[in-house]
Amino acid sequence: MPTTISTLGFPRIGPHRELKTSLEAFWAGKTDESKLRSDAAALRAVAWARQNGLGVTHLPSNDFSLYDHVLDTSAMLGVVPDAYGWHGGPVPLETYFAMARGTKNGLSPLEMTKWFDTNYHYMVPEFSAGQSFELASTKALDEYLEAQKLGYQTRPVLLGPVSFLLLGKCKDGSTDRLSLLPGVLPVYAEMLRRLAKAGARWVQLDEPCLVLDLDQKSREAFASAYATLAKATSDLNLLLATYFGELGENLDTVARLPIAGLHIDLVRAPGQLEEVLRKAPSDLVLSLGVVDGRNVWRTDIRSVLDRIEPVVSKRGLDRVIVAPSCSMLHVPVDLNLETGFDPDLKSWLAFAVQKIDELRLLGQALSEGRPAIAEGLADSDAAVASRKASAKIHDPAVLKRMETLTADMRRRKHAFAERRLAQRSRVQLPPFPTTTIGSFPQTEAVRRARAANVRGSMSNDEYADFLRGETESTVRWQEEIGLDVLVHGEFERNDMVQYFGEQLSGYAFTKHGWVQSYGSRCVRPPIIYGDVSRPHPMTVEWSAYAQSLTKRPVKGMLTGPVTMLQWSFVRNDLPRDEVCRQIALALRDEVRDLEAAGIGMVQIDEPAIREGLPLRRAEWKSYLAWAVECFRLASSGVRDETQIHTHMCYSEFNDIIDAIGALDADVILIETARSKMELLDAFTTYQYPNEIGPGVYDIHAVRCPSVEEMVELLQKAAQRIASDQIWVNPDCGLKTRKWEEVRPALVNMVEAAKRVRELVPASA
Helix, strand or coil, rough: CCCCEEECCCCCCCCCCCHHHHHHHCCCCCCCHHHHHHHHHHHHHHHHHHHCCCCCCCEEEECCCCCCCHHHHHHEEEEEECCHHCCCCCCCHHHHHHHHCCCCCCCCCCCCEEECCCCCCCECCEEHHHHHHHHCCCCCHHHHHHHCCCCCCEEEEEEHHHHHHHHHHCCCCCCCCCHHHHHHHHHHHHHHHHHHCCCCCCEEEEEEHHHHHCCCCHHHHHHHHHHHHHHHHCCCCCEEECCCCHHHHHHHHHHHCCCCEEEEEEECCCCHHHHHHHHHHCEEEEEEEEECCCCCCCCCCCHHHHHHHHHHHHHHHHHHHEEEEHHHHHHHHHHHCCCCCCCHHHEEEEEEHHHHHHHHHHHHHHHHCHCCCCCCCCHHHHHHHHHHHHHCCCHHHHHHHHCCCCHHHCCCCCCHHHHHHHHHHHCCCCCCCCCCCCCCCCCHHHHHHHHHHHHHHCHHHHHHHHHHHHHHHHHHHHHHHHCCCCCCCCCCCCCHHHHHHHEEEEEEECCCCCCECCCCEECCCEEEEEEECCCCCHHHHHHHHHHCCCCCCCCEEHHHHHHHHHEEEEEHHHHCHHHHHHHHHHHHHHHHHHHHHCCCCEEEEECCCCCCCCHHHHHHHHHHHHHHHHHHHHCCCCCCCCEEEECCCCCCCHHHHHHHHHHCCCCCCCCCCCCCCCCHHHHHHCCCCCCECCCCCCCCCCCCCHHHHHHHHHHHHHHHHCCHHECCCCCCCCCCCCCHHHHHHHHHHHHHHHHHHHHHHCCC
């Protein structure tokens, strides 16, 4: 019999970011809802046809989303906060996008945070006391029927009820999320009944929270939920999907659930296979996640077969599904689009389409034997051997430098209190000094000029002249509105990671390797394939040019080593901490060169430190130790008077506040506007000694905050931390915003700082 092959989920954006184009045209008022929905249907049809043609037998449906699958689940359950004006019935698209993006008339979007330890963002469900639930979106059923009409039998995908609740937030702070489970389950049961009636045979329920540290109450919630759903859906086979880690102590609970199938991640947690085989019921179908759904490296087919052939022999082919480790949402669509790519490197890679071919090879070998895939197996073996032996991967100079690391390289010469005096002596700033996070709007003119330079239709000299003009006008405007610490605007940069990676050895870049970050926001993560070093200065020229235009301080802007690591596809033949140290040494050189060029403030952004935390608390200490070490390695080679800033966004700091303090940055700029300064509570308890810029302008919302609103936020901040510690800044960089949005918001921010200087007494 043939092997069952599944994908769990396919990239939504399309091979050429068609979803982004359609969404942004709709939001700009250039198209209507009908056009957006027809574009989305076309993308789904292409995805189903492609997967089916490549041999996938369990095709996913409802893995597509116009913005975010967690937001889709909120819509399905009618979890819409009162502020959005929904009063029951189907959730309109206007309401859906208001929750995702906010509105120009003042509605803020839902909170957004990272999906586990990935670089995908989800919209946090917002619950309230007495929350009610109803079936307010039939998207899962609609897309199943849509596929059925095209001739495809799909496996609908739903975010499971317990994970949905655990990923949400109770705004009143007192409601227990899991106490809402009895209200959620009837809606899930109704959806499952409708899917069964329509002809669905399997439904995939994603419960990624099962790889987290769970208390007994949470485990009991899973037992209760699936007992209820099993009774309501006897005609369906439920596949419980876990990913991003091991089940661990949650396995005993899962093994007792009334489910037909279980998906486990054997890429991130290969060691769990033996225990799962020992404890799983003999009739349970096991979906083996053996192809990496989060990284771009080619699968070692022979090695995987060595591991899973015994599973098939023991359980039977009818009790095994071959699958990626997780949804392939996190990888680019098709490597074949990368023409002109280094042929050696290309031979080591696999994107979503190629990963399905790997699944096909594995499935064919399991059902027909290895001789049936002799050619594919030989290709895999050759790629593995080529990568291991390649001189492109290992740089003796980098390895030699790594051996010279000392403790002194990982710490500033003096403590913050002494550095602070030197820094204040060098630059005189008012209380509540104002600054921004770094980037300014990347206008259509900027993007056109960059594209023209890449094509060769604008010479390097012409492009440099253009960039100098953009930089000068931005510096002058910042002076005009009264910002205290300026930035150069980063107009020369395409992306905060890509820009640096393109100038470092050991990095490679694609042209079409886009993945979704959130909504229409797509990124092309660089690929770290070899040892990392810095052949030449990367930012000094532009920072020095901007500083030459003004007497006010201009910050040098860098992306930190942990973020450079987290937001890349990282080599899997070297421990991540070793790769991060290599990056840190390269950045250390850049920081010192900026200082030598007269730049007195250097911002090293680390928005990814919190998201890099392992999912299991037992592994946090080790990770935070090397993450902090790498930041300090990058930042500690400068004199006392050089001020080091860092920026972090979308981070719950309570759990890692000690590590944030250990970074020993002189100033930390953080996201706090959406949380109304709640995130500062962690800094209050910890009594953070250095300086803090709590963001007062939520740049992800399509609205301009008023002066009064920002004054109120700053007053709240001053109730939590000393006023002489506080900087005033937006939550994040302004690259994705328009100038017509940025100008009034920053003018209001500067005015708010002036008012607060009069309202709040100085604490030092």
